[in-house]
Amino acid sequence: MADIHIHRDHELGLTKARKIAWKWAEEVEAKFDMACTVIEGEFSDTVEFTRSGVNGTLVVAADHFDLNAKLGFLLGAFSKTIESEIEKNLDALLSKSSRAAAPAAKKAAAAKKTQRKS
Numbered sequence: 258m259a260d261i262h263i264h265r266d267h268e269l270g271l272t273k274a275r276k277i278a279w280k281w282a283e284e285v286e287a288k289f290d291m292a293c294t295v296i297e298g299e300f301s302d303t304v305e306f307t308r309s310g311v312n313g314t315l316v317v318a319a320d321h322f323d324l325n326a327k328l329g330f331l332l333g334a335f336s337k338t339i340e341s342e343i344e345k346n347l348d349a350l351l352s353k354s355s356r357a358a359a360p361a362a363k364k365a366a367a368a369k370k371t372q373r374k375s
Contacts, residue, residue, distance in 0.1 A: 259333035261340045263324040271319040278317040
């Protein structure tokens, strides 16, 4: 058995992080035939995912993602490739969300600056 551990810090807050986690779950369900279950909590959510030879969790918090997966014997031989693909997918979703958040942050900063002048 091989284990995969991925940690990603972010500054999105829980609401936006949840959206990314749900998008990630939808993508792995479609692309890798995973079965995903989202367990919502007050301060974090857990996405449980499973399929033959793989099971794990993605913990989604206001400031980080933690993914832990166990690969069965057959998939264990491909653990580095699988880990790389998961990292690429999660990083792409985080990057897309960060780019979308940047214009909103600039607008908020400009609004504050305008308010201070008043």
